[in-house]
Amino acid sequence: MLHYAIVFLVIALIAALFGFGGIAAGAVEIAKILFFIFVIMAVVAFIISIARKG
Numbered sequence: 001m002l003h004y005a006i007v008f009l010v011i012a013l014i015a016a017l018f019g020f021g022g023i024a025a026g027a028v029e030i031a032k033i034l035f036f037i038f039v040i041m042a043v044v045a046f047i048i049s050i051a052r053k054g
Helices: 002-017 021-053
Strands: none
Touching: 002 021
16 A cells, blocks of 8 residues: 555656646645555554554
8 A cells, every 4th residue: 555655656746747737636645545544554453463462
């Protein structure tokens, strides 16, 4: 999931470099959503891991 967020961020940077503002904005929004989903899943996995050890 983090890989896809980074891919969309790179796509957004390249699109912004070439002047495609709409595509860049869309790719940035997708990258942000994927990043936050990754963070939430990582925190949940960490909490479950701690609960199983206890």
